[in-house]
Amino acid sequence: MADDTLAENIANQLRRNILRGQLPPGTSIKERDNAAEMGVSRTPMREAIRILAKEGLIHLRPSRSPIVAPLDFKEISDQAEVLIALEKLSAELACKYATEEDLKHIGEIVDFMEEKFYETDPLDMFEIDMSFHTAIAKASHNDALAETHQSFLQRLWHARYLAASQRRNRQRVVTEHTHILNAMRAHDVEAARNAIDQHLWHLAEDIRALIKDQQDAESSAMETTGEHS
Numbered sequence: 063m064a065d066d067t068l069a070e071n072i073a074n075q076l077r078r079n080i081l082r083g084q085l086p087p088g089t090s091i092k093e094r095d096n097a098a099e100m101g102v103s104r105t106p107m108r109e110a111i112r113i114l115a116k117e118g119l120i121h122l123r124p125s126r127s128p129i130v131a132p133l134d135f136k137e138i139s140d141q142a143e144v145l146i147a148l149e150k151l152s153a154e155l156a157c158k159y160a161t162e163e164d165l166k167h168i169g170e171i172v173d174f175m176e177e178k179f180y181e182t183d184p185l186d187m188f189e190i191d192m193s194f195h196t197a198i199a200k201a202s203h204n205d206a207l208a209e210t211h212q213s214f215l216q217r218l219w220h221a222r223y224l225a226a227s228q229r230r231n232r233q234r235v236v237t238e239h240t241h242i243l244n245a246m247r248a249h250d251v252e253a254a255r256n257a258i259d260q261h262l263w264h265l266a267e268d269i270r271a272l273i274k275d276q277q278d279a280e281s282s283a284m285e286t287t288g289e290h291s
Contacts, residue, residue, distance in 0.1 A: 072110035081223045087132040117216040133273050138221045142266045145214040153254035155202035164201035172239045179232040225268040
């Protein structure tokens with residue numbers, strides 16, 4: 063149990079480093095070096111890398127060190143389509159089965175975002191935002207749906223954080239989350255699905271623009287390096 067907790071803590075630290083851009087795509091994650099740097103043994107480090115590989119943040123390579131996964135638009139776009147469908151189904155079922163306690167918890171998340179949006183670290187606020195969506199999936203009271211939703215949420219974690227960073231706007235975020243919450247409180251399935259659609263319809267295109275900007279920056283850097291080599 064202790065090793066499992068340590069591995070999760072290591073994975074969380076590496077995840078945050080990846081999201082903050084401290085470990086950009088293509089960076090080699092050397093098991094021995096990273097374990098030594100963090101003052102841990104290689105066993106929990108190896109498990110932490112496996113956790114992040116399952117989330118799609120790290121690519122495992124045979125006989126070579128794993129690397130931070132590059133962003134692939136087709137793969138992300140496919141996953142985003144599935145995630146949006148899962149989000150709509152979660153909200154639909156939450157309209158039917160969410161308890162008052164479920165709705166109170168979701169409401170508290172929205173209240174926190176409204177009150178603390180700009181004074182909270184952007185990555186911390188992003189994680190709180192994702193907890194809103196996780197809470198809706200749990201409020202569906204469908205374990206299979208909640209588990210599947212969590213899996214796709216994790217796979218899109220990196221791309222969604224980068225996209226959210228580009229569209230960081232308190233009023234938009236609070237308004238759209240409030241519309242989703244109010245629809246569930248009213249048990250209005252159609253309104254809930256529409257609110258989810260309004261909130262996420264631009265996700266794939268935001269990510270496409272982000273990846274294009276990164277590719278353009280990389281190409282420009284390579285050209286500059288070539289000019290000076």
